[in-house]
Amino acid sequence: MGEDLIQLAEELMRIDACMDKAEKDHAHLVEKVHKRNRSSALNLLHYLSLRSMDIRDLQDRLHAAGLSSMASAESHIRGQLNAILERLGKGPSSGNYLRYNEGKKLLLDNAKNLFGTHPSIAVPHIMVTYDSHLADNYPEIKNLVQSGMSIARINCAHDDQATWFRMIQHTKKASRVTGQECRIYMDLAGPKIRTVLKDGKKLRVEVGENIVLVEENDLTDEANMLGCTVPDIARQLNIGEIILFDDGLIEARVERIEDKKAWLRVSRVSTKKPFIKAEKGINFPESNLLLPALTKNDIDNLPFIEKHADMIGYSFVRRNRDIEMLQEKMNKNKKLSLIIKIETPEAVKNLPDLLFAGLKEERMGLMIARGDLAVEIGFERMSEIQEEILWISEAAHVPVIWATQVLENLNRSGIATRSEITDAAHAAMADCVMINKGEHIILTLETLRDILVRSGGHHVKKRFTFRPLAIASRFMGV
Secondary structure, three states: OOHHHHHHHHHHHHHHHHHHHHHHHOHHHHHHOOHHHHHHHHHHHHHHHHHOOOOHHHHHHHHHOOOOOOOOOHHHHHHHHHHHHHHOOOOOOOOOOOOHHHHHHHHHHHHHHHHOOOOOOOOOEEEEEOOHHHHHOHHHHHHHHHOOOOEEEEEOOOOOHHHHHHHHHHHHHHHHHHOOOOEEEEEOOOOOOEEEOHHHOEEEOOOOOEEEEEEHHHOOOOOOEEEEOOOOOHHHOOOOOEEEEOOOOEEEEEEEEEOOEEEEEEEEEOOOOOEEEOOOEEEOOOOOOOOOOOOHHHHHHHHHHHHHOOEEEEOOOOOHHHHHHHHHHOOOOOOOEEEEEEOOHHHHHOHHHHHHHHOOOOOEEEEEEHHHHHHHHOHHHHHHHHHHHHHHHHHOOOOEEEEOOOOHHHHHHOOOOHHHHHHHHHHHHOOEEEEOOOOOHHHHHHHHHHHHHHHOOOOOOOOOOOOOOHHHHHHHOO
16 A cells, blocks of 8 residues: 555544544433434534544545545544545444444434425425414415425414414315325424514614613613613623624614613614614624523423424524423423524534434434524625534434525515525525415425425535534534
């Protein structure tokens, strides 16, 4: 064997030793996951160990030698590394790892258990968010099922249990009549972070001007005062932190804090209508808010969700303790599967810990909630982050839902933009794609299905190189 191949084998064996060390250092995490997820937890550790290193030069040399560069091997990363070592005559490692077929089968089985049987394993499932009117519109629900919807999403931030029940009954009937499986996904509302204004007023804003932010109970008629649904909000902020209103269209920074008031200086207004209205969202991307992910309203709705849903979506998750809170409140419903929504910078940062916490459940998945996540981390980072989430989730054999603003212009107006068609094709990398309610929902559903069918067989063929991931480096302590 040539000198170059000997060096490659030595580098690969050093990486294999690092994977073995990661496995031993974090054995306590693996022991706590559900027994059927232990090989997935090990593979996740191996992948995080690898992705805490910069192996781009090694990948180029492997590729030049006609060997696997380990790209697209998330589901069986240590097995792939050992397959290369075997080609180099070094023999397999004595450690634990999955081979290619085992890793791929685990991911496919997990997606099937979570989302149901699908006509094609190369095409993601399609989830549709229900509007209130569907509670009394069985024909439209039946049409959605026939057009390719395989998961119905009910957002518990809206309507009530009686309305949800009618939606569920219509969905089950449509599934029986058409013979097409359609599962029920219900989102917990989570904490409500919204603007509050008195008597339906709206607050005009201009760059350079001040807004006085207070909790809703302290709201007065004072000029430029804006209420917030977060209790004691001013004392949870720090000077210099960014605050975003209305999906990031208006940006301000904390300039001064006194008592229960925070003075914000408006730094950007990206809308032709420079007003903040009541009930608009507020994002605090740089603040550490003391808000529980699980609210009293969520707890009250849990028995209904456990009885009627196949999956429960958990909003506003930041750390593994949030997941443990839900697990403590839930009854032992073996049918209900957990979906962790990734929509905050903390959730991205703590993704490995969230996955290990979720893997305690027999079935779990992730949702990339791209709406709030893009606002909080910055739109320019969204493409990078959503791919990292996909890679790390695949290493854990955890199915992913790609959500928010998929074909949104088509859904609203009946005409798609070129960029959203490309975005929808990129969504084929996920296991499920979510579309929101809209006037042209059937057209959008059929268009998305066509795009996914065309794209589904191609998305695994692109070759990626492995620079270090901050998520992995942070978890491994590098």
